[in-house]
Structures are given as C-alpha cells and as structure tokens.
Amino acid sequence: GYKCLTQTKLRYTKTLLSDLMINTVDTENGKIFHPLIAGSVRLGFHDCVGGCDGCINLNNPDNAGLDTTFNALNDLYARERIDRIMSRADFFALAGIVGAEVGSKMKSGQSQVQSPRIPFHWGRRDCPTSPITTEMRVFPNALGNLTETVDYFRRVFDLTPEQLAAVLGAHTLGDARKDASGFDGEWVIERDVFDNDFYRVLSDKTQLWVQENENPDDPNKPRWQWNAKKHREGKEGIMMLNTDMELFKNTAPNSDGRVTSCPADVSTCPSSRLADRVKLYASDNAKFLADFSVAYGKMLTTGYKSWELRYPSLY
Ligand code: HEM
Incomplete structure (x- = not known):
C-alpha cells in the first residue's frame, strides 16, 4: 500500500x-x-x-x-x-x-x-x-425516467435527488457519439467549458425540444433523445438524454424510452419535482459548482x- x-x-x-x-x-x-x-x-x-x-x-x-x-x-x-x-x-x-x-x-x-x-x-x-x-x-439507463435515476444514484452513490441534479451538470462537457453509446450530439455549444450551461440549455424553451430516435433501424436498440430544433439547421446537434430531460420535465417515457405525451414539444409536459433545482442552477453558477463539488x-x-x-x- x-x-x-x-x-x-x-x-x-x-x-x-x-x-x-x-x-x-x-x-x-x-x-x-x-x-x-x-x-x-x-x-x-x-x-x-x-x-x-x-x-x-x-x-x-x-x-x-x-x-x-x-x-x-x-x-x-x-x-x-x-x-x-x-x-x-x-x-x-x-x-x-x-x-x-x-x-x-x-x-x-x-x-x-x-x-x-x-x-x-x-x-x-x-x-x-x-x-x-x-x-x-x-450503469444508469439513459432511456429511463427520473424515479429510476434517483433510485440508482441513491443506491450506488448514496446521493440525494438534489445531488443527482447537480452531478448531471457534468453533461455540459463532451458529447455522445453514434459509434459509442449510439446517442448523437453535444449537450451545449461549448463542449470544453465546465459551468452551468447544461441547466440553461435544459430549461430554455426556445430550444424547441423534440424527441427523436437516432437508431430507428434496430427495434432492439432504440436511441430516443431530445433534439433542439433551434440548432438543427447547422451540423451542431444540441441534445438531451431522457435522464437529463427528466430533471426538468415529467415526460413519462415508456420502457423503450419513447415519450408519447409531449414528443413534439417538451414544454407541454408538466414540470418535474427537480425543475426548481434546474432553474436554481441555471441562474447561479457558483451554487451549481459548490453543489457539484460536494456530490x-x-x-x-x-x-x-x-x-x-x-x-x-x-x-
Ligand atoms: C443518468 C445518469 C447518466 C447517464 C444515463 C449518462 C449517459 C451518458 C451517455 C450515453 C454518454 C455518451 C457517451 C458516448 O456516446 O460517448 C455520456 C457522456 C458523458 N457523461 Fe454521462 N451519464 C450519466 C451521468 C453522468 C455523470 C454523473 C457524470 C459525471 C459526473 C457524467 C459525465 C459524462 C461526461 C463528461 C460525458 C462526455 C464524455 C465525452 O465526451 O467523452 N455522466 N453519458
């Protein structure tokens, strides 16, 4: 040792x-x-x-x-x-x-x-x-709902729901790839910058969040994710996983991850029980960084x- x-x-x-x-x-x-x-x-x-x-x-x-x-x-x-x-x-x-x-x-x-x-x-x-x-x-199921994710992070890491909301802010970094997880895109425009941008994008209605399946040809491996239509003209694909979106909206995905309640406009789904946390972190980078650090x-x-x-x- x-x-x-x-x-x-x-x-x-x-x-x-x-x-x-x-x-x-x-x-x-x-x-x-x-x-x-x-x-x-x-x-x-x-x-x-x-x-x-x-x-x-x-x-x-x-x-x-x-x-x-x-x-x-x-x-x-x-x-x-x-x-x-x-x-x-x-x-x-x-x-x-x-x-x-x-x-x-x-x-x-x-x-x-x-x-x-x-x-x-x-x-x-x-x-x-x-x-x-x-x-x-x-590992956590990216197609899952908030209850599943909260349970996972309590069981595996002993985190509270609020701490889960803080650690998912890590998704302001990096991207998801077709040739890796099968999901596709970045969570924010500046993928190298670690701050609260994830929460600002997540809670931004003008992003026009739409749920789409990135892997429609394989029914055994659906890859439902939320794509921001605002940026789809260019190559820049801004996206959220179901588990990210569930921090802000109660979207009720089925077991395949598909949402039927508000797939064409997530803003029509009700707020999740952590939505206020998302708004708090979106408006306060110092608070986000402090909570992220602990969790x-x-x-x-x-x-x-x-x-x-x-x-x-x-x-
Ligand atoms: C519900 C929980 C989570 C799910 C379902 C999830 C899922 C994913 C997926 C599917 C990717 C894309 C991988 C790829 O295609 O290359 C990814 C990337 C990433 N995840 Fe998570 N994740 C979760 C929680 C976390 C947490 C707690 C952290 C760290 C605190 C984290 C940090 C990252 C980072 C930084 C990337 C980008 C990696 C890169 O660009 O190389 N994730 N995650």
Whole structure:
C-alpha cells in the first residue's frame, strides 16, 4: 500500500494531468476541442460504480467511448511512474477532479473564473487486474425516467435527488457519439467549458425540444433523445438524454424510452419535482459548482469508509 501522499506530489500529479488535457486536441466540424477534459470526468464516475478500484471493462457497452481517455491516462501513469505516488484508482479520481477544474478555466473572454473545489482524499485500492477487468458493472439507463435515476444514484452513490441534479451538470462537457453509446450530439455549444450551461440549455424553451430516435433501424436498440430544433439547421446537434430531460420535465417515457405525451414539444409536459433545482442552477453558477463539488467528491469515495481515505499531508 501507499504510505503517504504529500501536497507537493499531489500538485505535481495535477500539473501532469492538466498539461495532458490541455495539450491533447482533436477537431470536429472544423472546431478544436480537448477530448480528455470530458473523458476524465466521465472516467472518474465510471471507475467508482461498484467502488472506485482503478479497473474498467472496455467490453461493457456502457463504457463505449472511454477508451481514448483510458489509454491516455494509463500511458501517463506508466510513463511518469505515478504508480510510485498513488494507486490507479486515486489517479482516475484525481483526473476527474482535474477535468472539471481545467474545464472551468476554458471559458474564453472571462475575467473572473469560477472553479469547482472538489475534495481529494487518497487511499483507494486497485482491483488485482488493474487497469482492466471483466466484471460487468451496471450503469444508469439513459432511456429511463427520473424515479429510476434517483433510485440508482441513491443506491450506488448514496446521493440525494438534489445531488443527482447537480452531478448531471457534468453533461455540459463532451458529447455522445453514434459509434459509442449510439446517442448523437453535444449537450451545449461549448463542449470544453465546465459551468452551468447544461441547466440553461435544459430549461430554455426556445430550444424547441423534440424527441427523436437516432437508431430507428434496430427495434432492439432504440436511441430516443431530445433534439433542439433551434440548432438543427447547422451540423451542431444540441441534445438531451431522457435522464437529463427528466430533471426538468415529467415526460413519462415508456420502457423503450419513447415519450408519447409531449414528443413534439417538451414544454407541454408538466414540470418535474427537480425543475426548481434546474432553474436554481441555471441562474447561479457558483451554487451549481459548490453543489457539484460536494456530490461528485462523494461519488469519488464510493466503496470506502471515511477513515480509509485521507487528505494529503503538508510535508
Ligand atoms: C443518468 C445518469 C447518466 C447517464 C444515463 C449518462 C449517459 C451518458 C451517455 C450515453 C454518454 C455518451 C457517451 C458516448 O456516446 O460517448 C455520456 C457522456 C458523458 N457523461 Fe454521462 N451519464 C450519466 C451521468 C453522468 C455523470 C454523473 C457524470 C459525471 C459526473 C457524467 C459525465 C459524462 C461526461 C463528461 C460525458 C462526455 C464524455 C465525452 O465526451 O467523452 N455522466 N453519458
């Protein structure tokens, strides 16, 4: 096991991670983005389902799309001998934290940045086959309704419904891909910027939310999602998953994820019980970042008793 982690070594590892995230770029539709920012925040979450253990099963379809981030982080961990400093599970959790921090600084033309402050404790243990595993963990169903999602996050992460509403704001980062999850599009225009934009877009009626199936040819794998008609003229596809939309609207999807009550205009469905939270976060970025930090920080300690994880020491 690891005996101690100093603030100095923690700061050093965080710098390696943020440099990697800033220096790794990709382009889509002629726009540059930093895929490891979103990927790291998602990986931090996925590694902690069933307990944070530094082990990912890339053959689980719910991990589709994580491979780029997984490989880049594992390369860094090996190349810089971070295995001398912390477990891989600690490293993945730290990457999630750094992803949110770097994303919060990606806003252009902003004089004063508001950043999340996610607590980092260390002492996580890796599974014996780290970084890979054949274990099949169960991830939330993107076609599901609010009750299912609230139950999942209470059971798996001990989060309250309000904390669920806060962590889903992570979807302001990154995108969903046809060749990964089968869903398609970005949640907001600026996919690298971590702020409360997810809630502003979600609660914006002028987006004209319409439910569409992105995979109509395979009846066994429906991919119902909410597309914003406002942006559909261009290539930019702004979308929400059912589970995102359910934070704001009570859409009553059936078991396939299809909505029949308001598919052509979500604004005609009634408000969900978390709609006021969505509006609160939409109007208050500092409050969102504070609540996100607590809830995501809690997710990143899943599977450990409080005394098993420690703050880094000063010396
Ligand atoms: C109801 C719960 C959730 C569902 C159903 C869900 C589902 C998904 C899906 C389908 C994708 C697209 C994957 C792809 O096609 O590449 C995605 C991406 C993402 N998710 Fe979630 N997610 C949930 C909760 C969360 C949480 C709690 C976090 C972190 C706190 C998170 C962070 C992300 C990020 C950052 C991406 C973008 C990844 C990238 O661009 O590489 N998600 N999620």
